[in-house]
Structure formats: C-alpha cells, structure tokens
Amino acid sequence: MKMVNVTATGKAIMFLVVAAACIAAASGEAVVEYVSAVGDPGMKRDGLRVAFEGWNFCNEVGEEAPGMGSPRAADCFDLNTTYREEWDSPDHEVVHLVSEQDNKLGAAGDENVDLFAVRKELYLGRKCEVRDTPSPWYFWMVMLKNGNFDTSSGLCPSDGHRVGPFPPESRFPCFAKGKCMNQALLFHNYTSLVDDATALRGSFYGTYDLDADLSRGIDNISYYSVTWEKELGSETGWKFHHYLRTSDKYPWLMLYLRSDAARGLSGGYHYSGRGMTKIIPESPDFMVRLRLEIKQGGGPNSQFYLMDIGSCWKNNGEPCNGDVLTDVTRYSEMIINPETESWCTPKKLAGCPPYHTLPDGRRIHRNDTARFPYGAYHMYCGPGNAEHMEEPNNRCDQYSNPQAQEIMQILPHSAWGAYGYPTRKGEGWVGDPRTWELDVGGLSQALYFYQDPGTKPVRRRWTSLDVGTEVYVSANRVAEWTLSEFDIIVPKSLAKQE
Numbered sequence: 001m002k003m004v005n006v007t008a009t010g011k012a013i014m015f016l017v018v019a020a021a022c023i024a025a026a027s028g029e030a031v032v033e034y035v036s037a038v039g040d041p042g043m044k045r046d047g048l049r050v051a052f053e054g055w056n057f058c059n060e061v062g063e064e065a066p067g068m069g070s071p072r073a074a075d076c077f078d079l080n081t082t083y084r085e086e087w088d089s090p091d092h093e094v095v096h097l098v099s100e101q102d103n104k105l106g107a108a109g110d111e112n113v114d115l116f117a118v119r120k121e122l123y124l125g126r127k128c129e130v131r132d133t134p135s136p137w138y139f140w141m142v143m144l145k146n147g148n149f150d151t152s153s154g155l156c157p158s159d160g161h162r163v164g165p166f167p168p169e170s171r172f173p174c175f176a177k178g179k180c181m182n183q184a185l186l187f188h189n190y191t192s193l194v195d196d197a198t199a200l201r202g203s204f205y206g207t208y209d210l211d212a213d214l215s216r217g218i219d220n221i222s223y224y225s226v227t228w229e230k231e232l233g234s235e236t237g238w239k240f241h242h243y244l245r246t247s248d249k250y251p252w253l254m255l256y257l258r259s260d261a262a263r264g265l266s267g268g269y270h271y272s273g274r275g276m277t278k279i280i281p282e283s284p285d286f287m288v289r290l291r292l293e294i295k296q297g298g299g300p301n302s303q304f305y306l307m308d309i310g311s312c313w314k315n316n317g318e319p320c321n322g323d324v325l326t327d328v329t330r331y332s333e334m335i336i337n338p339e340t341e342s343w344c345t346p347k348k349l350a351g352c353p354p355y356h357t358l359p360d361g362r363r364i365h366r367n368d369t370a371r372f373p374y375g376a377y378h379m380y381c382g383p384g385n386a387e388h389m390e391e392p393n394n395r396c397d398q399y400s401n402p403q404a405q406e407i408m409q410i411l412p413h414s415a416w417g418a419y420g421y422p423t424r425k426g427e428g429w430v431g432d433p434r435t436w437e438l439d440v441g442g443l444s445q446a447l448y449f450y451q452d453p454g455t456k457p458v459r460r461r462w463t464s465l466d467v468g469t470e471v472y473v474s475a476n477r478v479a480e481w482t483l484s485e486f487d488i489i490v491p492k493s494l495a496k497q498e
Helices: 006-027 113-128 414-419 440-446 492-497
Strands: 034-036 049-055 072-084 089-096 140-146 185-194 199-207 223-231 239-245 253-260 263-266 269-274 287-297 302-312 328-335 355-357 363-365 377-381 404-410 434-438 464-471 478-491
Touching: 034 492, 049 113, 072 113, 072 185, 072 199, 089 185, 113 269, 223 253, 239 253, 239 464, 253 478, 287 302, 287 440, 287 464, 302 434, 302 440, 302 478, 414 440, 464 478, 478 492
Parallel strands: 049 140, 328 404
Antiparallel strands: 034 478, 049 072, 072 089, 140 253, 185 199, 199 223, 223 239, 239 478, 253 464, 263 269, 287 434, 287 478, 302 328, 302 464, 355 363, 377 404
C-alpha cells in the first residue's frame, strides 16, 4: 500500500477496496471483504475504553509503588445523550464504569504482586467489556516501562530460566541497589466534559521519582503523561497526546499505546490479558492505518516506533502456551528517528538477518554485498534458546522479557516502499505529520524470523500492535507525539476463526 493524502484517507481506502472487488469480480475470483479488527475503528467511539499498565525491566511488576496499588488502571465510560427541548441542544452525561477504588486495588500482604496484576487486568476488563461480533473487546492500552535493572535483585529470568543475583553491568542502568526498578506514581484525571461540554478529555500521568512534587514542575525528574481528547461530533475521533521525559535516575523509559489481543497472550507478556483487538491479524493480509504527529523526538537514542508488532510462537512453529522456557516473543519494529544508524553492515553480519526477501519472494543472502540492503536494517537478534542459528549471530538480551525473544528492527529505506513504509530518513519525523497506510501484513510475512529446520512454517498472527518510543539510556530527553485514527484492517474471513 502507498501512503495517501491526509484528507483523502477514507475515500482512498474505499476506492482501493471497491477497485479490488471490481477487478476480482471481473476476473471471476472470489471477492475478499475487509473489516476492522479493533473494537473502536479509527478511535472514533464516544464511549472510550482506555487502560494503563506499568512494567519493570522484565515485564513484571516486581513491587507496587507506595499508595498506588497494582500498576493497572482503566478509564472506561459510556456517554449518555438526551435532547433538551427547552435548551434546543443535546445534554451529555459521562457515566464511568471503573471507580477510583477499583483502580487503587493492590496486592495484600504476601500476595504475589505479578499475579495480582494479571487478575486486576481481567477484573478491569469485565468492568469495561463491550459485547461485539465476533467477540467482546475491552480497551486501548497505555504501556509504560522502566528500563532500570538491578542485577542484584534476582527479579529477572534469563531466557525464562530463573537466575540469582549477579554483579552490575554497564549496559543496565541502576542508580541505587534495591531502589531503581520501582513502578511509577500514577495519577488520573477521569474523562470529563470540557470546553462548555463540547469536548471530552482525560489523562494518566506521573513520575518514577517517588519523592517528587509535581506541583513544582518536572525539571530534572522523570515524567510521563497520556492525554486523550475528542470533540463531540468530530470525524477525527480521539487524539492521544503522549509526553515522556527521562532523568538521571531513570534514563531508559518506554511509552506506547497498544492494541492488544482482546483475550489471550499478547506480545511480551506471558499471561492472558485484555485488549482492543477482537480479530487477530495474520500475515500476509492486513493493513494498519494511523495518524502520527511527532513534536519532540527524544534525542538520538530515542527508538521511535512508527509501528511495533509483537507475537509469540515456539521455535518449532507451535503456538505459545505460557511455558517461558520454550515460548519466544517475536517483535518487528520500524524506527523512524533519522538519527538511528544501521548496525547491519557487510563487516557486521551478525547484526543482519540471514537473508532479505523481496516483494516478489526472491531472497538475497546477507553475504551478497552487491544486493543486500544493509541500510534497511537497524539490527537483528535471535532467540537465546534457538539451536540452529546461522553463524555469525547475535542473541537478544535475555533479561528484558520473561522468556526468550527475537527482535527485527528496520529503518526507513526504499526496500520497504512497496509496503507503504517510509523510504527516506526524516519522513514522518518532527515537523512532518502524516497519515500512514501500512501493509503490515505483507511486510511481516517478508521479514525473517527464526524457526527450527524442517518444521512447518508458522502462521504469523500478531497479538500486539503499538506506536511509541523507547528512549534508550539517555537522561533529560523529551519525546512528545500525538496518535489518532488508529485502525487494523483484515479480511472478514478471519472473524470466523475467532
């Protein structure tokens, strides 16, 4: 798919779908119908469903922040509208479905805080559930993650294997033993009517600095906020404004807005959760539409993901089942920060996938220096538990997920133009807001992912899709962006499989 004009997006999609249907009908082929895979297509529904989750370095809770409860929260409401004849105007009422008491629930006594967060997310899901076809859906998910890792804590497994404390390593920031992996303070402005009842607005915000006084400003401390706003009756729907600030103590932070599987496992998480995606998209046939405006990039180490997709399957191609020793999280991420360089070069083949696949299916091996598009890749790393990886290779960090992981990070390059992705550095960056039409299904089918030799090719089903940034180990950096109009388009036939 190509990128289309911002003001013509809806018409362009309709034209493409109708044109494809006409061509198929004329040739006698079956017409493929497409539908939205998300519960809230294009983020237009007045009755918003949005939730919050906080993760430590290895995608667990570890320890709840004082007075905050478990780091799961939700803002879900219905908008009741009646017409008042005496005022000659509609009268709106925001009816919240999740209370402050619900959001402050925390583990009691010796209760396992990681497992409590799982149960809390399911509980909030029941409060927010929207019944739909082919299945219910729940909420958009704001994900916040702290990259600090206290190696003396023994909290993070190594590729799923429990390990004890080990000496500090320079690659893992931690300002104080026993103190650096905390969850953030979370504050919540519940969605309400604003601007003379012509708009709706709400927010999550906070800091990792537990002794901070936000009334004195946010200079020299970590800070995050996600504010959602919608003009009533607006065709553009909800706009999610994100702000993320790192600090000396918390130099590695991540903030994303995710559309996770409505039920079951999602990317990077080995428990069943709740999300917005009611039909799981499958390669090669799905696309993503979104509007993104980046206002501040977050510095040279900000890995800003135009599109980050996550899934999970075992190295033998079998679906994940929660066994962290054999499950593998798989990620594909398009980084659009123009300052991000390629770590895949003819002299550093370990940072490249074994081969690159062209849109027509032909493969180019990474040893083919005349044809392999090294600049299209930031880096590739394989699962720590893979037994048959081609040499040379890099293994992914073994601690930052609860199980082994595989990561494919790509950069703007002409190699991805056929899929609607940026082809040059700077496209879609600060000062260049765009509406994107991304053939994520086609690209994700073409990308290399490890699988044991002789095993049946896996069905690539993507349970998490998100947009946001990972500011990697750089203090006092600010990233700011607005996301809107997010949608996932899939064949209608997929709905029958859910």
